[in-house]
Amino acid sequence: MTAVVGTRTEALQARWSAVMLGNYGLPPVALERGSGSTVWDVDGRAYLDLLAGIAVSSLGHAHPAIAEAVARQASTLVHTSNLAMHEPGIELAERLAAMVPAPARVFLCQDGATANEAALKIARKRGNLVGRHRVVSTVGGFHGRTAGALAVTGTPAKREPFEPLPGGVEFVAYGDVQALRDAVDASTAAVILEPVQGEGGVVLPPPGYLAEARALCDAAGALLVVDEVQSGIGRAGSWLMSVDQGVVPDVVTLAKGLGGGMAIGAVIATGEAAEVLAPGDHGTTFGGNPVACAAALAVIRTIESEHLLDHVVAVGERWSASFDALDHPLLAGQRGVGLWRALELAEPVAPAVEVAAREHGFLVNAVRPGSIRLAPPLVLTPDEADSFSAALPAILDAAGQ
Ligand SMILES: *Cc1c(COP(=O)(O)O)cnc(C)c1O
Numbered sequence: 001m002t003a004v005v006g007t008r009t010e011a012l013q014a015r016w017s018a019v020m021l022g023n024y025g026l027p028p029v030a031l032e033r034g035s036g037s038t039v040w041d042v043d044g045r046a047y048l049d050l051l052a053g054i055a056v057s058s059l060g061h062a063h064p065a066i067a068e069a070v071a072r073q074a075s076t077l078v079h080t081s082n083l084a085m086h087e088p089g090i091e092l093a094e095r096l097a098a099m100v101p102a103p104a105r106v107f108l109c110q111d112g113a114t115a116n117e118a119a120l121k122i123a124r125k126r127g128n129l130v131g132r133h134r135v136v137s138t139v140g141g142f143h144g145r146t147a148g149a150l151a152v153t154g155t156p157a158k159r160e161p162f163e164p165l166p167g168g169v170e171f172v173a174y175g176d177v178q179a180l181r182d183a184v185d186a187s188t189a190a191v192i193l194e195p196v197q198g199e200g201g202v203v204l205p206p207p208g209y210l211a212e213a214r215a216l217c218d219a220a221g222a223l224l225v226v227d228e229v230q231s232g233i234g235r236a237g238s239w240l241m242s243v244d245q246g247v248v249p250d251v252v253t254l255a256k257g258l259g260g261g262m263a264i265g266a267v268i269a270t271g272e273a274a275e276v277l278a279p280g281d282h283g284t285t286f287g288g289n290p291v292a293c294a295a296a297l298a299v300i301r302t303i304e305s306e307h308l309l310d311h312v313v314a315v316g317e318r319w320s321a322s323f324d325a326l327d328h329p330l331l332a333g334q335r336g337v338g339l340w341r342a343l344e345l346a347e348p349v350a351p352a353v354e355v356a357a358r359e360h361g362f363l364v365n366a367v368r369p370g371s372i373r374l375a376p377p378l379v380l381t382p383d384e385a386d387s388f389s390a391a392l393p394a395i396l397d398a399a400g401q
Helices: 008-019 064-074 087-097 112-130 147-151 156-162 177-183 209-220 271-275 290-305 308-325 350-359 382-400
Strands: 031-035 038-041 046-049 104-109 134-138 169-172 188-193 223-227 251-254 265-270 331-337 340-345 365-368 371-374
Touching: 046 382, 064 290, 087 104, 087 265, 087 290, 104 112, 112 134, 112 147, 112 188, 112 223, 112 251, 112 265, 112 271, 147 156, 169 177, 177 209, 188 209, 209 223, 265 271, 290 308, 308 331, 308 340, 308 382, 340 350, 350 365, 350 371, 350 382
Parallel strands: 134 169, 134 188, 188 223, 223 251
Antiparallel strands: 031 038, 038 046, 104 265, 251 265, 331 340, 340 371, 365 371
8 A cells, every 4th residue: 555645845845944034925835847938837737927026927837948048158257246237237337328329327136126215315315405305105005025115116015014114205105197297296205106017916107107107207306217127128129118118217227127137127217317326325235146137138139039029919909809808707908018917807816816717727917816827928929829818717717616
């Protein structure tokens, strides 16, 4: 008689639970490898990855361009610190600066939170120089988990256990131009907002919102910081959603998809905001290391050479049309831009939909109790997109039971 042996996933879950701090819920999957938009778990199950590690694995998994760039750079030079410069970092900064139609300067860091920390320090220092001390942010927004980024994150459940945080922050309703108009005045140092609230549930503001924010900041003399950590580098079918909408922010922050899975963040600053930081004002030991920069350059070059911005728009529209065509009592609607979409459920059963999708071989994310977020690799093929649309009725049936 053979003993009942648990799965490898269960064994890893037991080890994980015994050793990891309690800040995350127990992950339901243990991933081992990936290729394109498919990942395999340690028990050999395949999943179509429709979340891409939270909008990060922009070229999918094990993309040869990233694998080669990382391997080449890792066998050449991994780290310099900021006491030396390196060409991959300079070239990346040049590529990022060229994404805004204005003279720009770049700071490279590790991730989204550290990009927003740098952006807030720019806003704070410039605000102190000109006597402005308030920062306006939006309810439902997300800017990261470090103290400064958390202080401007408009989600009380994430923020309140860690107060007091850096102060002088005011939250206004997202997408509400009048609320912004009422809040932004001569005491405002900066406004920080996302072009689409990603963690908030892929929430799109009304058309023209960013442009209105730009105009209000210009009129009041405040900096506009646009957090494109999730929206940037192809997710929405553009390099930067702000620029695509004709808006030039004072500061743009980037991370998630930029490194294709390697940890990197960036700040792009224009105009006055590009001149605020002086030597000694800010820094990072690891940020923008040559390997991460080589990966980001591979991501940018591949998006260009494979015309992925157009591809993202086309596959996104195809998905959108297929969701609109689906008549299911649990599907109340859908929204999004490019390969960044949310399915709105008629009941708060998103966690059950996430589980049912996994059982059908799809990784999706219950971003809100009633919303499922889709943020697949930008290389998702039309056939892969269709396979999810085809499975969706059965997934919703299973979740509704
Ligand atoms: C994920 C995210 C962040 C935080 O990025 P980390 O890399 O997790 O620190 C900040 N802003 C937005 C809009 C995000 O989606």
